[in-house]
Amino acid sequence: MTSLTLQDIKKSYGNIDIIQGVDLKIEPGELVVFVGPSGCGKSTLLRMIAGLEPISSGELRIGGQRMNERSASERGIAMVFQSYALYPHMTVYKNMSFGLETARMPRAEIDSRVRKAAEILQITQLLDRKPKQLSGGQRQRVAIGRAIVREPSVFLFDEPLSNLDAELRVQTRVEIAKLHADIGATMIYVTHDQVEAMTLADRIVVLRGGRIEQAGTPLEIYNAPANRFVAGFIGSPKMNFLEARVLSSGGDLALDLAGTSVALAGYGGRGLEATASLGVRPEHLRVGSDQGADLGAMTVTHVEQLGGQTIVYGRLSDGQQIVATLDGQQSVQAGQELPLRVDLARCHVFDADGRRVAARAA
Amino acid sequence: MSVTDDMPFRVPIWSRLRRQIAGYGFLSPWLIGFFVLTLGPAMSSLYLSFTDYSLMSQPHWVGSANYAQIASDDPRFRAAMNVTFTYVLLSVPLKLVFALAVAVLLNKGMRGLNWFRAIFYLPSLIGGSVAIAVLWRQVFASDGMINQVLMTLFGYEGPSWIANPSTAIYTLVALAVWQFGSSMIIFLAGLRQIPQDMYEAASIDGASRTRQFFKITLPLLTPVIFFNAVILTIDAFKAFTPAFVISDGSGGPIDSTLFYTLYLYQEAFTNFRFGYASALAWVLVAIIAGFTALSFLSAKYWVHYDD
Known part of the structure; x- marks a missing residue:
């Protein structure tokens, strides 16, 4: 198992900085997920680690050794591409053995590695087929198999599930998690899907505009997002950001939220000025309960029934949009007024610049 | 309904x-x-092709006599076959290799690519013309440009490449290879079709540029190579103008540039044996059809189609 260190890594195309100084240490055997919206630089960063893109400045170390100048094949990595990048003219066996043949490994060793990987991925019966004779899911397994046979110290996955249908995506996700548990290699996984990030990662790195916005375990990111961007990116439906007027911030923080007064303990003296946003996850809102603090009422505009949950869209009295996720099948109609309550300990306060303001420990 | x-x-x-x-x-x-x-x-x-016909009289039915003569009793037919096969078997592979090599170089994303592409394509547009064939005759003549260069660089006094029976055909092969532009354009389009991530996967697999070329580029380009090979082969069998101009229509010296079509032309328009020339034409059709059929039969062993 191998560690990775990224030290002030930058990537520029002319005057445009794509990656703007990334510092990150990845522990041996860790599965780290790079997540972020399109264009945030997550794939570029992965390709720089792979050796497919030169690093403009900064230092990349794999297993303690500087890798900036090393070619892709010398970095001890294997990569699974979004398109799978299988060689269409080769059989599955040849696809998996190509790298080993290139390294002039003895034939018997190649055969044993390929068959072992095929067994792990349950593709032994496909070894003589060509990629065009395989389904999307099978191609994905071959792509993973091609990575496994190299016995790399680091696995890189570039949005590997994005070409699969929903059901297969869930299934393959579970298999990748199991693979990680079985072989214990260091893995970096790029996705724009926050569910993949939450379910797979030991640690999530949220990127925006070529910078790390936050790195932490999935629950750290969920429970204590560093800013509005991270808070909004992780969680579905996304967190409600309710604009509120700061009434007082000397002792407890007192907010005026659409005419309802909300008092938050532990935020006093945090330099909040005239306005702040109150971040409330839809699943933390309660309706028809007398527990928690009063948040006023929402007028329902639209209802989605998911069977296990009911997602209610509506507006507060001042017109701000709000979404609530209620457990079970609730009979809620558009136009109805619902009184909202929330456990304030699960709310987040963001200042005017979008930074999360942490409460003092009680 | x-x-x-x-x-x-x-x-x-x-x-x-x-x-x-x-x-x-x-x-x-x-x-x-x-x-x-x-x-x-x-x-x-x-x-x-089943008659004896000289344009002056009515065609006279001779059955398969023309074909029989071609098969058994025509030394010039054999000479023409010899010249034409030499030309096809040399010019087609050389042109393919040359066109592919230049396409690979141009595919590296160099500056001024469009200009180079246009310049390299130019000979394909004008190369088949009489004017170029005349120019070629000058270039390879005893006092032509080739010999002047050889004299200047090496002090070697070259022969008249065109007048020499053992070298004349190669000047025509060179002329054909020089017209590599259209094959090159098709190769370039084929190279652009190969996904970049295929090379990225191969480079992670440790494959050198050379190994990538032989293991990725060439196999994925086989449909284009096949297409170019078939088209070039058919064209080469039908080549006429260069040999006609360079040898003044004679196919000389000593039938060394007697292309099949040139022999056919001589039989029809010099000897006025239209029946025999027609039989020659149909034999050529059969040869080209046979070659093309063989190419298609062989394709399943070496041409890779993605879908």
Whole structure:
């Protein structure tokens, strides 16, 4: 198992900085997920680690050794591409053995590695087929198999599930998690899907505009997002950001939220000025309960029934949009007024610049 | 059956005819061209190939005598076959290799690519012309540019490459290879079709540039190589102008540039043996068809189609 260190890594195309100084240490055997919206630089960063893109400045170390100048094949990595990048003219066996043949490994060793990987991925019966004779899911397994046979110290996955249908995506996700548990290699996984990030990662790195916005375990990111961007990116439906007027911030923080007064303990003296946003996850809102603090009422505009949950869209009295996720099948109609309550300990306060303001420990 | 399905049967016959006549009217330029200029002459040449015909008298039916003579008793036919096969077997592979090599170089995303592409394509546009063949004759003559360069660089006094029976055919092969532009353009398009991530996967697999070329590029390019090879082979069998101009229509020296089509031309328009020339033409059709069929039969062993 191998560690990775990224030290002030930058990537520029002319005057445009794509990656703007990334510092990150990845522990041996860790599965780290790079997540972020399109264009945030997550794939570029992965390709720089792979050796497919030169690093403009900064230092990349794999297993303690500087890798900036090393070619892709010398970095001890294997990569699974979004398109799978299988060689269409080769059989599955040849696809998996190509790298080993290139390294002039003895034939018997190649055969044993390929068959072992095929067994792990349950593709032994496909070894003589060509990629065009395989389904999307099978191609994905071959792509993973091609990575496994190299016995790399680091696995890189570039949005590997994005070409699969929903059901297969869930299934393959579970298999990748199991693979990680079985072989214990260091893995970096790029996705724009926050569910993949939450379910797979030991640690999530949220990127925006070529910078790390936050790195932490999935629950750290969920429970204590560093800013509005991270808070909004992780969680579905996304967190409600309710604009509120700061009434007082000397002792407890007192907010005026659409005419309802909300008092938050532990935020006093945090330099909040005239306005702040109150971040409330839809699943933390309660309706028809007398527990928690009063948040006023929402007028329902639209209802989605998911069977296990009911997602209610509506507006507060001042017109701000709000979404609530209620457990079970609730009979809620558009136009109805619902009184909202929330456990304030699960709310987040963001200042005017979008930074999360942490409460003092009680 | 729905009402809509019944509709065509209710259209009056004259109206349908009128519509069809309009359709055939629009097709007529092509139809006339095909029947009058292609199918008609082809069929009449098939008939003439079984006759003795000199343009001055009526064709005289001789059965398969022309074909029998071609097969057994025509040394110039054998010479023409020899020259033509040498030309095809040398010029086609050389042109393919040259076109592919230049396409690979141009595919590296160099500056001024469009200019280079246009410049390299130019010989393909003008190379088949009489003017270029005349120029070629000058270049390879005893006092031509090639010999002047050889004299300047090495002090070597070269022969007249065109007048020398053992080298004349190679000047024509060189002329053909020089016209590599259209194959190169097709190769370039083929190279652009190969996904970049295939090379990225190969570079992670540790494959050198050379190994990537032979294991990724070449196999994925086989449909394009096959297409170019078939087209170039057919073209090479039909080559006429360069040999005609360079040898002044004689196929000399000593039949060393007697291309098949040139021999056919001589039989028809110098010796006025139209029946025999027609038989020669049909033999050439059979040879080209045979070569093309063989190419297609071999394709399943070496051409990779993605879908």
